[in-house]
Amino acid sequence: ETGVTxxxxxxxxxxxxxxxxxxxxxxxxxxxxxYKQSAKKPLELMFVYNFKEQTENNSVPSRFSPECPNSSHLxxxxxxxxPEDSALYLCASSQGDSYNEQFFGPGTRLTVx
Amino acid sequence: xxxxxxxxxxxxxxxxxxxxxxCTYSDRGSQSFFWYRQYSGKSPxxxxxxxxxxxxxxxxFTAQLNKASQYVSLLIRDSQPSDSATYLCASPGGSNYxxxxxxxxxxxxxx
Numbered sequence: 001e002t003g004v005t006x007x008x009x010x011x012x013x014x015x016x017x018x019x020x021x022x023x024x025x026x027x028x029x030x031x032x033x034x035y036k037q038s039a040k041k042p043l044e045l046m047f048v049y050n051f052k053e054q055t056e057n058n059s060v061p062s063r064f065s066p067e068c069p070n071s072s073h074l075x076x077x078x079x080x081x082x083p084e085d086s087a088l089y090l091c092a093s094s095q096g097d098s099y100n101e102q103f104f105g106p107g108t109r110l111t112v113x
Numbered sequence: 114x115x116x117x118x119x120x121x122x123x124x125x126x127x128x129x130x131x132x133x134x135x136c137t138y139s140d141r142g143s144q145s146f147f148w149y150r151q152y153s154g155k156s157p158x159x160x161x162x163x164x165x166x167x168x169x170x171x172x173x174f175t176a177q178l179n180k181a182s183q184y185v186s187l188l189i190r191d192s193q194p195s196d197s198a199t200y201l202c203a204s205p206g207g208s209n210y211x212x213x214x215x216x217x218x219x220x221x222x223x224x
Contacts, residue, residue: 040121042117042214042215042216042217043157045213055210058211097205097209098205098206098208098211098212101162104156106155107156
């Protein structure tokens with residue numbers, strides 16, 4: 001595997017379900033990011049981890065819970081989501097801070113019924 | 114609050130023409146900008162990074178930054194149908210790891 005990978009690529013879940021999104025980066029980067037991309041809206045930064053420590057929580061509802069066990073893996077745990085949470089969830093990584101290029105994974109297309 | 118504004122388009126140009134994509138920003142302290150390209154159904158990929166006033170050229174792409182007027186643009190010369198995508202302007206800042214994106218401009222290059 002190369003670059004940034006994400007699983008699953010597509011997810012359909014009910015509002016009472018609990019699911020997790022997984023991201024893995026094979027680039028040796030220290031920072032990992034979760035973004036939400038909805039139609040007609042800018043990419044929204046959700047969480048940032050630097051060397052496993054959370055450095056940004058962009059006022060994200062608690063029904064989204066990130067986990068970063070090491071610099072290569074990032075999870076987003078989902079529970080009791082709302083239909084408006086349906087979106088493309090993108091993971092990214094970078095070496096250093098936001099002045100360095102971020103490499104994006106292919107995304108998880110989430111649909112909440 | 115830091116904002117990055119883009120005309121969502123769509124911008125339609127004929128093959129071989131110059132496509133001009135623009136981005137304005139609110140934070141005078143913004144020092145640098147990224148241009149990402151996102152094909153439909155794909156994730157964004159970096160195509161240009163500019164941090165100083167003036168022009169930066171890379172192949173058919175030229176980024177222009179004007180800090181006095183607070184705009185940054187991307188010119189694509191000899192546009193090809195394969196350039197059809199959404200182009201996202203982004204600026205770091207606000208905190209060490211925050212990157213603020215515009216909504217993106219959809220470009221269509223017609224053969």
